[in-house]
Amino acid sequence: MTSTYVYSNSTPHAVTHHRNLAAVWDPATRRVLSASGVTLSGASCLEVGAGAGSIASFLASQVGPRGRVVATDTDPLPIAHHNQLRVLPPHDITVADVPDPPYDLIHARLLLMHLPRRREVLRKLADALHPGGVLVVEDMDMTWRHGRVLRAPSIGDRSLFEFFHDALANVFLTQEADTTWASKAAQAMTQYGLVDVQAEMWTRSWRGGEAGCQLVAGTIVQLHDKLMRAGMQDCDLARVRELMRDPKMMIRMPPLVSTLGYRS
Ligand SMILES: C[S@@+](CC[C@H](N)C(=O)[O-])C[C@H]1O[C@@H](n2cnc3c(N)ncnc32)[C@H](O)[C@@H]1O
Numbered sequence: 301m302t303s304t305y306v307y308s309n310s311t312p313h314a315v316t317h318h319r320n321l322a323a324v325w326d327p328a329t330r331r332v333l334s335a336s337g338v339t340l341s342g343a344s345c346l347e348v349g350a351g352a353g354s355i356a357s358f359l360a361s362q363v364g365p366r367g368r369v370v371a372t373d374t375d376p377l378p379i380a381h382h383n384q385l386r387v388l389p390p391h392d393i394t395v396a397d398v399p400d401p402p403y404d405l406i407h408a409r410l411l412l413m414h415l416p417r418r419r420e421v422l423r424k425l426a427d428a429l430h431p432g433g434v435l436v437v438e439d440m441d442m443t444w445r446h447g448r449v450l451r452a453p454s455i456g457d458r459s460l461f462e463f464f465h466d467a468l469a470n471v472f473l474t475q476e477a478d479t480t481w482a483s484k485a486a487q488a489m490t491q492y493g494l495v496d497v498q499a500e501m502w503t504r505s506w507r508g509g510e511a512g513c514q515l516v517a518g519t520i521v522q523l524h525d526k527l528m529r530a531g532m533q534d535c536d537l538a539r540v541r542e543l544m545r546d547p548k549m550m551i552r553m554p555p556l557v558s559t560l561g562y563r564s
Contacts (some may be wrong), residue, residue, distance in 0.1 A: 303392070305414050307522055308352070309375035313447040318352035318377060318520045321410065323511035325556055326354050329409060329438060329500040332558040333359070336405065336434045342366040343404040346491050348393050348425065349411030353379030359405070360385035375487040380502055384455035393421050394415040401428035406435045409556075413484070416476040419488055426492045429563035435494060440554040441471050441501065442479035451550035457543055461551065464540050471523055474530070482557035494561030502553040512553050520531040 306519070333355075340362040347356040347369060356371035360382040369384055372391040379387050388399060392449060394417045399415075412418040427433050432463065445465055452458040469479045479483070482501075489497045495533050506512025520527065520537050527537060543549040 303373070303374060304416055304476040306383070306472060306477060307372065309377055310409075313462070313518055314377065315352065315524050317515070317522060318469045319514035320511055320518055321351065322503075324506075324515050324553060325409065326437070328556055328558070329407075330358055332438070332500070333405070333407060334362075334434060335336070335564075336406050336560060338432070338434045339468070340367070340405070344402070344430070345369045345405045345407070346398070346400075346403045346425075346428070347371045347455065348406065348408040349373055350376060350387070352377040352380065355387075355407060355409065356385055356387070356474060357382060360409070365405055365432035370548075372399065377422040388476055393424070398424050398428040398436075402430040402433065403563075404433045405426055406433070406535050408436075408441065409438040412437050413442075413479065413481040414477045416470070418478065418481060422485070422488050423492045426489065426494050426561065429494075430499045431563050433454060434560055435489065435563075436558060436560050437489075438476075438556050438558045439482040439485070441557050442554050443474065443483070444503075448554070450552055451548065452543070453477070453546065453548045455538070457549065460536055461465050461537060461543065461549075464532065464536070465548065467527050467532045468519065468523070469524045470530040474526070482555075484556070485559040486561075489559060489561035492563075495564045497559070497561040499559040500558055501557040503553050503555040505550050505552050508544055508549040513544040513549070515553075516551070517541045518543075
């Protein structure tokens with residue numbers, strides 16, 4: 301099956317992109333995972349779409365000598381060795397079985413929104429939980445367009461960034477992502493038999509030069525041609541990148557929605 305996933309881990313920019321993802325989202329994810337109610341010490345954990353593995357490594361540091369963490373990705377980046385962590389060779393969760401079930405905790409961040417068969421995947425993951433285990437899926441709610449720009453050097457720059465937001469959402473849609481999926485995960489978890497389903501979301505402001513803006517600038521580098529096809533001009537993309545370095549600019553990332561459901 302040909303992947304429609306919008307980014308590539310094989311480009312020279314991928315490592316920086318994943319470092320920025322971790323800088324922006326890991327504090328929220330670590331908090332959610334630590335507060336999930338599942339005791340991490342001794343737990344079996346699966347990290348799907350692990351990327352560069354910052355969260356897989358975090359889980360490995362939490363599970364102790366009796367726990368285990370499995371990390372999967374279609375195109376895994378190098379992840380630091382840890383005795384409790386096993387990184388699988390390339391594994392496509394849309395076609396392959398969930399490896400080595402069952403798990404106490406399964407986590408997938410910024411993955412399901414990008415997968416055309418996300419509901420099937422969610423069902424597979426839900427079925428791979430131990431009784432009492434938790435599935436945590438986290439995706440950006442891209443419908444949050446207004447309020448993305450908190451401060452801009454000019455009205456034109458504000459409009460330009462909003463236009464960029466729309467173009468990026470269109471690129472995602474063209475690649476079969478669902479930019480509204482973050483608000484649908486709770487319904488799907490309930491449908492597939494998970495209980496105590498709950499969701500929370502998190503975002504914060506980032507000034508030009510800070511990690512959130514570096515993430516946006518890196519996205520432009522990675523998706524430049526696709527953004528052009530979505531209606532952006534070269535000079536506009538250059539201006540957005542400039543703004544992402546300008547401390548007078550302040551943006552908010554689309555919120556990360558963390559949805560949790562438990563196997564009864
Ligand atoms: C946006 S990145 C997020 C990485 C990491 N979860 C994070 O939040 O930092 C999505 C990751 O999912 C991986 N991926 C895409 N399609 C996949 C699939 N079908 N099965 C497993 N992983 C996939 C990509 O290779 C990429 O590393």
